[in-house]
Amino acid sequence: MVKHIKLVGIDKTFHTKTGDVTALKNIELDIESGEFLSVVGPSGCGKSTIMRIIAGLESPSAGTVQINEQELTGIADGAAIVFQKDVLLAWRSVLDNVLLPLDLKGITWFDRGNHITNRKKAIDLLESVGLKGFEDKYPHELSGGMRQRVSICRALIQDPKLLLMDEPFGALDALTREQMMYDLLKLSNKYKFTTVFITHSIEEAVFLSDRVVVMSERPGTILKELPIELVRPRDNKTRSNPVFNHKVHEIRDIFQSQGILAET
Amino acid sequence: MNSKAEANRMISTKDRQMKSWKIPKSFWAAVTLIGLVVMWELLTVVLAIPAYILPTPTDIGVRLFQETSMLWGHTWTTLTEVLLGFGLSLAIGIPIAITIVYSKYLANSIYPIIIGIQCLPMVSIAPILVIWFGYGLITKVILACLISFFPVVINAVNGFNSLDKEMHDLGRSLGISERKIFFYFRLPNALPHLFAGFKVGITLAVVGAIVGEFVASERGLGYLQLTANARLDTELVFVTIVVLAILGISLFLVVHVLERILMPWYHANKAGGGQ
Ligand SMILES: Nc1ncnc2c1ncn2[C@@H]1O[C@H](COP(=O)(O)OP(=O)(O)OP(=O)(O)O)[C@@H](O)[C@H]1O
Numbered sequence: 001m002v003k004h005i006k007l008v009g010i011d012k013t014f015h016t017k018t019g020d021v022t023a024l025k026n027i028e029l030d031i032e033s034g035e036f037l038s039v040v041g042p043s044g045c046g047k048s049t050i051m052r053i054i055a056g057l058e059s060p061s062a063g064t065v066q067i068n069e070q071e072l073t074g075i076a077d078g079a080a081i082v083f084q085k086d087v088l089l090a091w092r093s094v095l096d097n098v099l100l101p102l103d104l105k106g107i108t109w110f111d112r113g114n115h116i117t118n119r120k121k122a123i124d125l126l127e128s129v130g131l132k133g134f135e136d137k138y139p140h141e142l143s144g145g146m147r148q149r150v151s152i153c154r155a156l157i158q159d160p161k162l163l164l165m166d167e168p169f170g171a172l173d174a175l176t177r178e179q180m181m182y183d184l185l186k187l188s189n190k191y192k193f194t195t196v197f198i199t200h201s202i203e204e205a206v207f208l209s210d211r212v213v214v215m216s217e218r219p220g221t222i223l224k225e226l227p228i229e230l231v232r233p234r235d236n237k238t239r240s241n242p243v244f245n246h247k248v249h250e251i252r253d254i255f256q257s258q259g260i261l262a263e264t
Numbered sequence: 265m266n267s268k269a270e271a272n273r274m275i276s277t278k279d280r281q282m283k284s285w286k287i288p289k290s291f292w293a294a295v296t297l298i299g300l301v302v303m304w305e306l307l308t309v310v311l312a313i314p315a316y317i318l319p320t321p322t323d324i325g326v327r328l329f330q331e332t333s334m335l336w337g338h339t340w341t342t343l344t345e346v347l348l349g350f351g352l353s354l355a356i357g358i359p360i361a362i363t364i365v366y367s368k369y370l371a372n373s374i375y376p377i378i379i380g381i382q383c384l385p386m387v388s389i390a391p392i393l394v395i396w397f398g399y400g401l402i403t404k405v406i407l408a409c410l411i412s413f414f415p416v417v418i419n420a421v422n423g424f425n426s427l428d429k430e431m432h433d434l435g436r437s438l439g440i441s442e443r444k445i446f447f448y449f450r451l452p453n454a455l456p457h458l459f460a461g462f463k464v465g466i467t468l469a470v471v472g473a474i475v476g477e478f479v480a481s482e483r484g485l486g487y488l489q490l491t492a493n494a495r496l497d498t499e500l501v502f503v504t505i506v507v508l509a510i511l512g513i514s515l516f517l518v519v520h521v522l523e524r525i526l527m528p529w530y531h532a533n534k535a536g537g538g539q
Pocket residue numbers: 014015016021022023041042043044045046047048049050218
């Protein structure tokens with residue numbers, strides 16, 4: 001497989017009024033093309049920071065990010081982000097929210113010619129996540145889960161090579177969350193993008209991923225990388241697979257041995 | 265699929281809402297207002313209050329219609345002062361707000377001063393303006409501008425600053441310029457704050473114009489009221505107050521309607537009083 005993303009010796013220190021905060025220390029990570037990679041770790045360990053560095057929203061204090069063997073300077077091309085909050089624009093309809101990236105990128109009038117194809121693409125995406133008929137609604141008319149689906153569609157309409165997700169389901173209830181996982185797997189299988197998925201949930205990480213990266217408390221370092229050799233497509237049976245439970249326990253044990261999880 | 269069921273449920277709720285019909289809220293306000301006016305009428309008659317102290321609503325109404333053309337002239341003068349003053353405070357205030365948002369230096373230097381000056385009672389500088397600019401239109405325009413300037417600027421700065429960090433990051437990750445982020449994200453996101461400032465601003469601009477007319481004028485509603493007062497023509501004083509009220513409310517409504525047109529998404533978004 002081809003290396004898509006390479007993090008080499010990444011450090012990140014934030015200089016704040018109350019002193020320096022070292023968020024990341026010596027992060028080495030290779031992500032393959034088309035891989036589904038999850039990052040789990042305790043709160044404040046620097047997961048979001050890693051994602052923002054890969055996206056080019058934040059620059060590392062030391063080390064380099066390489067995307068397709070090119071050093072990243074500025075905003076990463078071909079990367080789409082799904083944030084924990086859905087950050088939909090309240091003044092745009094659902095359809096126009098999905099079309100936002102294309103509206104912003106299409107600068108000339110010639111691009112308007114593609115307008116109909118763009119709309120069709122957006123409507124198809126919305127339909128694939130069960131939001132057919134909601135194109136003309138406004139974000140405030142949707143539930144939390146529906147809004148997050150819209151923001152996933154907004155990311156995917158850019159045909160990203162890389163999808164970055166920062167606890168995208170963190171604000172959702174358990175049932176919606178599970179449904180969103182199936183939707184995401186379906187989309188990821190269809191479009192074959194590379195995914196970096198950040199989460200608090202060990203089960204979520206194991207269920208979705210090809211590989212799980214386990215991080216330590218701040219300053220964040222990589223404690224372990226676990227390949228998840230569960231067959232795809234993953235479904236309800238996956239959860240009762242002994243390998244699934246084994247991996248979940250393995251990650252729990254790592255957190256316990258680090259004192260991040262304590263039973264007493 | 266769970267999301268499909270959810271979708272159907274929401275569509276059917278929507279239909280039900282369309283069918284029910286409610287008495288508009290403004291109906292109760294109108295009833296209360298009429299009740300108060302009727303009570304005023306009755307009290308002045310029953311207690312035999314002389315007209316130079318408190319004229320009856322009927323007298324005020326009759327006088328209003330008799331003097332329409334004269335009133336219209338003065339109203340026009342005041343309206344011109346208000347609109348020019350408010351327009352000026354927008355023309356200066358919004359660009360200043362934008363510069364404050366983008367310049368750390370100005371945010372630390374000018375903005376605190378603006379907030380400080382805001383605490384001054386602006387009308388107290390009216391006499392100085394008269395010395396500088398005389399008895400003409402300019403004095404009133406400047407006073408209306410000064411008094412409405414601060415709520416406009418302060419609300420605009422708050423509005424432009426209220427963009428979520430994540431929303432800003434979304435714009436950045438799409439690889440667009442800060443200028444495009446302003447027009448696609450920051451400005452529409454600030455609209456509710458901007459309009460809150462406009463509403464306060466336009467109302468204060470009326471105050472500014474009237475005070476200006478009190479101090480230095482030979483035209484306008486403020487002038488009319490002052491002269492009527494001097495002649496103990498209480499009826500005309502009340503007529504002017506009614507016209508001023510209509511003027512103020514109309515200007516407020518214009519801003520309010522503009523707000524509704526520009527941001528149809530906003531009001532539906534709020535829970536209101538929770539009834
Ligand atoms: N812009 C910033 N300025 C200063 N410190 C920051 C900044 N961003 C993050 N940090 C600090 O860096 C550390 C890591 O933050 P980060 O948001 O990456 O954590 P996280 O793993 O995503 O946490 P969570 O799971 O709670 O979202 C935290 O201690 C945080 O306080």
